[in-house]
Amino acid sequence: MNSPIRRVSAGCLLLVVALLINLTYIQAFWADELNAHPDNRRVTISEYARERGPILAADDTRIAVSEEVGGDFEFLRKYPDGPLYAPVTGYYSYQYGRSATERAQNAILSGEDDRLFVRRLIDLVTGEEPKGGGVKLTIDPAAQEAAYETLGNNKGSVVAIDVRTGAVLAMVSKPSYDPNPLASHSLSEQQEHWEQLQADDEQPHLNRAIAQTLPPGSVFKLVTAAAALESGEYEADSTVPGPAEYDLPQSERNLPNQNGEPCGSDGETTLTNALRISCNTAFAHLGEELGADALRDQAQRLGFNAQPLTDDDMNAAASVFPDDPDAPQTVLSAIGQFDVRATPLQIAMVSAAIANDGVLMEPYLVDELRAPDLVSTLHQTEPEEASQAMSAGTARQLTDMMVEVVEDGTGSNASMSGIEVAGKTGTAQSAPERPPYAWFTSFAPADDPQVAVAVVIEEAPDTARDDIGGGRLAAPIARAVMEAVMDE
Amino acid sequence: MSFDQHRAPTAPADESVVPRRGRGTELILLIFAAGISTFAYVNVDLGVRGDVPPNALAYLSGFFLVAGIAHVVIRMRAPYADPTILPIVVTLCGLGLAMIHRLDLTDDTTLAATQLTWMLVGVALFIGVLIAISDHRVLARYPYLAGLSGLVLLILPLLPFIGHDIRGAQIWIQIAGMSFQPNEAAKIVLIIAFAAYLVKTRDALALAGRRFLGVDLPRARDLGPILLVWLGGLGILTLQNDLGPSILLFGIFVLLIYIATERISWVILGLLLIGVGAFTAYHVVAHVQNRFDLWLNPLDDPSNQIAQSLFGLAHGGAVGTGLGQGYPDMIPIAESDFIGAALGEELGLAGLTAIILLYALLVSRGLKAALVIREPFGKLLAAGLASGLMLQVFIVLGGVTRLIPMSGMTTPFLALGGSSLVMNWALVALLIRLSDAARRPAPTATPSFSDDAVTQVVRVR
Numbered sequence: 001m002n003s004p005i006r007r008v009s010a011g012c013l014l015l016v017v018a019l020l021i022n023l024t025y026i027q028a029f030w031a032d033e034l035n036a037h038p039d040n041r042r043v044t045i046s047e048y049a050r051e052r053g054p055i056l057a058a059d060d061t062r063i064a065v066s067e068e069v070g071g072d073f074e075f076l077r078k079y080p081d082g083p084l085y086a087p088v089t090g091y092y093s094y095q096y097g098r099s100a101t102e103r104a105q106n107a108i109l110s111g112e113d114d115r116l117f118v119r120r121l122i123d124l125v126t127g128e129e130p131k132g133g134g135v136k137l138t139i140d141p142a143a144q145e146a147a148y149e150t151l152g153n154n155k156g157s158v159v160a161i162d163v164r165t166g167a168v169l170a171m172v173s174k175p176s177y178d179p180n181p182l183a184s185h186s187l188s189e190q191q192e193h194w195e196q197l198q199a200d201d202e203q204p205h206l207n208r209a210i211a212q213t214l215p216p217g218s219v220f221k222l223v224t225a226a227a228a229l230e231s232g233e234y235e236a237d238s239t240v241p242g243p244a245e246y247d248l249p250q251s252e253r254n255l256p257n258q259n260g261e262p263c264g265s266d267g268e269t270t271l272t273n274a275l276r277i278s279c280n281t282a283f284a285h286l287g288e289e290l291g292a293d294a295l296r297d298q299a300q301r302l303g304f305n306a307q308p309l310t311d312d313d314m315n316a317a318a319s320v321f322p323d324d325p326d327a328p329q330t331v332l333s334a335i336g337q338f339d340v341r342a343t344p345l346q347i348a349m350v351s352a353a354i355a356n357d358g359v360l361m362e363p364y365l366v367d368e369l370r371a372p373d374l375v376s377t378l379h380q381t382e383p384e385e386a387s388q389a390m391s392a393g394t395a396r397q398l399t400d401m402m403v404e405v406v407e408d409g410t411g412s413n414a415s416m417s418g419i420e421v422a423g424k425t426g427t428a429q430s431a432p433e434r435p436p437y438a439w440f441t442s443f444a445p446a447d448d449p450q451v452a453v454a455v456v457i458e459e460a461p462d463t464a465r466d467d468i469g470g471g472r473l474a475a476p477i478a479r480a481v482m483e484a485v486m487d488e
Numbered sequence: 489m490s491f492d493q494h495r496a497p498t499a500p501a502d503e504s505v506v507p508r509r510g511r512g513t514e515l516i517l518l519i520f521a522a523g524i525s526t527f528a529y530v531n532v533d534l535g536v537r538g539d540v541p542p543n544a545l546a547y548l549s550g551f552f553l554v555a556g557i558a559h560v561v562i563r564m565r566a567p568y569a570d571p572t573i574l575p576i577v578v579t580l581c582g583l584g585l586a587m588i589h590r591l592d593l594t595d596d597t598t599l600a601a602t603q604l605t606w607m608l609v610g611v612a613l614f615i616g617v618l619i620a621i622s623d624h625r626v627l628a629r630y631p632y633l634a635g636l637s638g639l640v641l642l643i644l645p646l647l648p649f650i651g652h653d654i655r656g657a658q659i660w661i662q663i664a665g666m667s668f669q670p671n672e673a674a675k676i677v678l679i680i681a682f683a684a685y686l687v688k689t690r691d692a693l694a695l696a697g698r699r700f701l702g703v704d705l706p707r708a709r710d711l712g713p714i715l716l717v718w719l720g721g722l723g724i725l726t727l728q729n730d731l732g733p734s735i736l737l738f739g740i741f742v743l744l745i746y747i748a749t750e751r752i753s754w755v756i757l758g759l760l761l762i763g764v765g766a767f768t769a770y771h772v773v774a775h776v777q778n779r780f781d782l783w784l785n786p787l788d789d790p791s792n793q794i795a796q797s798l799f800g801l802a803h804g805g806a807v808g809t810g811l812g813q814g815y816p817d818m819i820p821i822a823e824s825d826f827i828g829a830a831l832g833e834e835l836g837l838a839g840l841t842a843i844i845l846l847y848a849l850l851v852s853r854g855l856k857a858a859l860v861i862r863e864p865f866g867k868l869l870a871a872g873l874a875s876g877l878m879l880q881v882f883i884v885l886g887g888v889t890r891l892i893p894m895s896g897m898t899t900p901f902l903a904l905g906g907s908s909l910v911m912n913w914a915l916v917a918l919l920i921r922l923s924d925a926a927r928r929p930a931p932t933a934t935p936s937f938s939d940d941a942v943t944q945v946v947r948v949r
Contacts, residue, residue, distance in 0.1 A: 001867050002859055004747040008875050009855045015882040016848045020841055022891040026801050027837040034802030039790030042803045042815050 044094055048073035053109045053132030053372060055089050055101055057139045058169075064089045064102070066132075069185070077183035083176035084148050087157075087207040088139055088365065091179035095190050100207070101135060101366070104313035108133040108369050108378070115378050119371065133378060134370035138167035143451075146484035147172040150477040156438075156457035157208035159344045160481050163352040163449045165383035166361030168309075168345075170453075170481055177204040210309065210316040213341035214456060217428025218278045218470070219439045220336025222350050225275055225401065227298035228286050229394040234271055236397040242269040246281040249327040255284050255335075258427075275401045276409035278425060280335050287334020288327065295334060296321045301389040302360060303349045304342070311381075312365045319346035336428060348454035351441045354402070355422070355449030358395035362386040403446050411440065413475035416483065420446035423478065425470030435465050440474030444482045451485040453478040509927075510571030511563050517575035518559055522552040525582020528811060532590040535812020535834075551582065554611050565618045566924035570853045573923065576846050577901060577916050581607055581909075583843065584902035586811065587823070587830050594817040599904055606906035610913030617917035624921050628865040631684035634677055639720070641674035669907035671733060672898075676915055678737060679876060682717075682744045683868035690748035690864070717741045718761050722768075731769055731776050732883045732895025735762060740876040747871050748864070776893075783893035793820050797829035797888050801840075808836025823904040825896055828888045843902075844885065851878040854919050860926035870922040873915055 026034075035043050052075060055064035063085040066075040077092045079085065090100025098106055107113035111120065111132040123130040147158035147170045160170035181193040197205050206212060228234040242263030246255040263269040263279035274282035287295060299321040300306070309316040322329065322339035332338035345363065353360035362384040369379040390398075402422030405411045411423040423442030430437065438460070443452040455474040463473060526548040533541040541547070555578045562569050585607070589600035621627065627634075645651045650661045660667050686693070718738060742758030769776045786794040796819040803814060816822045816830030823830070832840040854874025858867045880900060887894035898908040
């Protein structure tokens, strides 16, 4: 009977091996996926039991912190200036997950990142409670506050960029929301605020600065002007036709100027003047002459049709220049209508590239990742060139043209005493039943640019509809933000 | 010149060498076992509450005292027994107690105290079995009586007044306010019955009938017993609403027929019958179908035990969260069927692997005894008890870790449950008894002739 017993023993061994292989598969290989499963509350609870690292502004102001409060969950996530920074910090909720930086940098903030592995081991040995690392953003609190305050009750958003580096200095979206109740330890409080947010037609949790594209209108004329100058066919003082109405090719429709008058006395105008008074017919002519391919090429060199902030994993929307417009659509695209859509971040990138001698810097939001001691650096973001969007000569001519816009044109509300400002307005009609989008983008100082800004106002409840316009509403906000940056 | 003349005087000296009994080894291993158990207990309190429990020393000495008494009884009643069996069982019990205590602290229950009481009852039964049964062969005397007792034990929960239903399974009896699950006892009694029956009938069962595809099929008239046990298995299935226990019992029976007859055709036949039974169960018993669906898609409803078990195992990872620092309480009823997952979360892959290897070692000691023991009943009994233990561990832990569909059975020695714990201590007593018989030196054939210079004792093996 011994040989069957030996075979049964071998069978038993097989069962043990099967158990161990399966267990190894689950605990060593499948584990990451299981731990990341949205319904797995273990990981979230253990995160709550650990001190989550802070999110810092550029001057080390703590804009998201964990405070020890005791109870089932030891630490409570707090946002001292919740609505002000909500678009960048995002929320951190037990039931509803995380968003923005809280989501994108979760590995560092929770302390689970591989770069913190050795520290976790040391903590294990020394019995120290493990903590999360810190995330330092590029956001400048002065610029952020200036944008938030001057935006007032209007629905809209503001982005400011350091033109030399691409660092995002301000990212404001209004209406905003308070992430504090979403991080509450009371599940019913979380739920109440979550449902309120979801039900709100104003979409306060939408980051309008980067996640929503709108028709850019006349601010897109900067792209068309850049394409014209880059083509070699035009200079800033080249004359172009600027009639009161432009015959759309292959169409019965006409495209009129905003005021119904021709640009220039004899229906002709210089490029500089066309930009200064935002002459639709002149840019329509340029669009038809240059063609869709040249416009799209220029737009893409400035960042269109690509998702920005991917390194920071911010889920930003890509701005769009349409794929295959026909002739009349191309003309409309040249003045930022038809299917051209852009985020405020994208428009700020256009100004920033012009300001930085034609070199577009890759925008970024995370400046530095820090170890749990908040002193030693795990990672420092190095500014990176995205593209040579235009020649330095084109950039210089465009700068001069934009200075004209502020000094003597549609953007005069952005002018500052003693400092030259370059800018461009836009007032984009989208649908007859809703007010136009008021745009403004600018940079300053024009001779030694530091900061580029884009502002969009979607709705202005305190302003009469006819008074809504980029120069009137948006330009003062851009000025306030630029001043806040330059005051430092 | 004859070598024999020179060698003759030294030969008896070889015979008189005392075989290693291993009792000293057992004692040292028991110190470790009690130490590990106490360390786990202290670790739980440190993890959950942050301080050492005040009764840690009492716990250690109590554990060691109980193990020590069992050790002394082994010294007296089974001095040649395998020295690793008792320490393995004590370690497993200690780890189980620590985990139940850990879940107590979170759930605010006092199940560990109950379990500790049952462990003492189990050790008492262990001692009782070792003292009452000095030779395992007495168990072979009444195969049919044993078989009948086993069946009665299985049927008891169905009887009015004492039968009792807990969580949809009619497997309990209640006498004087105490709940008892008789199928654990039935399992042991039936293994004894199978072994005794097969010793008597194995020659007939080994006779070949027709040959088919190179396999000797048994004769049709010999199929009776296996079909009877199969039907019994289906009976348990309907009784318990569960596939695991019936597969366990039937599987042990098939393995024993195979060992007794050395014919692989019985295993093939057994697997076919298991297949038919499982197929029928899947289509007839809704509960089995549920378990099967859960096995295929455990994450569809994340609140179920399998999903929580997988989340727990993943959270534990390679080295575990540490005792008292995971969330095993999130697995529903973790202290019984899913204690393996709870241990896997807090002790990690490393710890659960160690536990599985402890079981493997225990089973291998039983199979070793089966190989070495010198008569067929002992061989069958040891092989049946050991492979049955392995099968049970595989069905439970395989179910908990989603290797196979889940079926409700207790994890031997670890899980909460008095009946299971007590009967498994009885099972261990039998293994100790069998390994003692296996390792006991063969009675030396002392030549009784006076003329031993001429006649030599010839070893025939």
